Amino acid sequence: MYKIESKNVDFYYGASQALKNINIAIRPNTVTALIGPSGCGKSTYLRLFNRMNDLIDNIKITGQVLIDGGNIYERGINVDSLRKNVGMVFQKANPFPKSIFENVAYGLRVNGITDKKFIEERVETSIKQVVLWDEVKDKLKKSAFELSGGQQQRLCIARCLAIQPSVILMDEPTSALDPISTAKVEELIYEMKSKYTIVIVTHNMQQAGRVSDTTAFFYMGELVEYDNTKTLFINPKEERTQNYITGRFG
């Protein structure tokens, strides 16, 4: 049984086609890396899974995107509950202008949870999950902006974990971080795999190799190759993939 499947997905911004007939099936508890040059459609594709593209005007999607077997683009789907199930971490750490505690509690509060004790417990476990607890436990009431960039990004991951999604989307989560913070986030991704299904967009080829089980290479809106990460990096089937990952593009 696949966690995420996309079947014949076409996607348009206005008249221009951003994704062409994408077919991918992702198993649960795996990390899938989406790679490709800028503007190849990988971020657009990632944002299909929590319908973040809906925020953009004049878009059109055809085909099916299934999560746990259900088409998330079906009429009558509650987008808010879909997004509760599909968390997202962004390129730039973007904690809300609130306290550290409130940042993590935010997702619970907007989903109508008011039980103070429950929120406190969930916030603590989430922050512990991202190995940030020891660093922030004495300053939970302080502004999240006081944290370093790497800590902020881990806080954003904790914020996303607090509402207990089953899928986590990451859009270049370490591109603004230093190598040590990057390593910490990658370690997290590796550990989170046992509980979540993770899809990550990255420009860092080595990162894709380190963290992912499967890798999809996008080029100009097409899915060129989708395979085991090891196979793709040692012995890609497509010449375009090889040219891209070895840095001999165009």
Next chain:
Amino acid sequence: MINELKIIKSKRRNQAIAFFIFRLLSYSIVAILFIILSFIIVKGVSVINWNFITQMPEEGMTKGGIYPAIIGTLYLVAGSMIFAFPIGVLAAIYMNEYVKDGIAKRIIKQMTNNLAGIPSIVFGLFGMSLFVNKLHFGDSIIAGSLTLGLLALPVVIRTTEEALKAVDNTFRQASLGLGASKWQTTRRVVLPIAFPNIITGLILSVGRVSGETAPILFTVAAYFLPKLPTSIFDQAMALPYHLYEISTSGTHIEESRPIAYGTALVLIIIVLIVNLLANGLRKYFGNKVKMN
């Protein structure tokens, strides 16, 4: 080598000339402001004293104070903002957060811009015909406030929109991504971040409104009213109009000249205070947003 030296020299010379011109121009702006301010201060500071700002005008406005004009201006500013703030802010939120790009949005935007471009005397005329005559408010604080409010509306909408636009989209996406609704996102994330900038915009529009003469000309301003208004349907005096009257149409223009400069100084000081307030509030809320 010689050629190269020549080029380097001419590059340096050109740069020096350009910088000199830029420097001259920017200093001249400061100089102009300084000249105007010192002119007003020198001429006006002698008449300003406690009595001047707390007494009624006397003897055909050649003597006495400008107390009712100050109070009138404050009333008008407060009234216009009570009207323009909520409408303007809500309209901007709606426009920026809810309306999708399209013809409707473009039309509303264009109209808002056009509204901002209408001369203020036209607002005055419109206010007179609608509020004063049609709605039978008469020359009154409410008619003046509504007219000034209309004038301030596009400024409020535009500054609020700019403030909302300055909020990075990833904040919205992060909030929506956690299952928050659009309204929850706007109220809990977007508005708190945009708040310092919104406040600044609002206060700057206060500055603009407090100095307007034309819109209150036909709608509220009294030439001479040696008593304070008691209700919003009363006429009131206002600083800019007062200044205009005593400088142009008084019977003793020469005698009341010092009072005119005093009035101008008071007006400038009020606008200055408002601007300083804007800066202070912006910093205060800026910090508060971070702390929450």
Next chain:
Amino acid sequence: MTHLDSELQHLKAATIKMWQLVNLQLDKGKISLLNLDKDLAREVILSERRVNAYELKLDRDSENIFALFNPVAVDLRFVLAVLKINNNLERTGDIVEGIAKFVLNVDHTFDTNLLELTRAVEMYEGANKMMEQVLEAFDKEDTSIARKVFQMDELLDDINIKANKIVADYVRTNQDNIEAALYLLSIIRKLERVGDQAKNMAEEIIFYIEAKVLKHKSKEEKNRE
């Protein structure tokens, strides 16, 4: 050309140089064996140091590329192949050195007739040819040339297998030449291993160009491909 490309080209050029040196060593070894030329044998033994120096250099160059360029896909496979080919070449160098040492040790009574009987010279030439073929395949990145080597190795195997009986027969009739015969048998064993090295290198070349792992496959399977 990317920076990595030029590094890889350098690595390839260095590999080819080492390879040519090893082939030259093989050649000289053969001549010294045919003529029992002890001076030439000494030269071969001395030159073996150069082969070893090359091995260290290629190792270091490959390490640098791994550490600094994180090669992937065909680049990764190429550097891996070079590392292994390097190893194979060094072994081949050792084997030639062994042959040269034998030439040094053997005395004038060595019966060159035995070379004819065991087809040792033919075998030597076969091994030489194999090494040259694989080098050409490596240089031109042509897997079809590399594949021919597997066929050629069969000749070496054949001679190797038959050599036992031939030497045994010879020893029965030439009792005073036993030692020389045993030496020759060990040379034949060595040449057989040169063939194996060449075959391994051919496999590496095919792996890096076509990314098929040929090792530990049976002969039939290899030929099918």
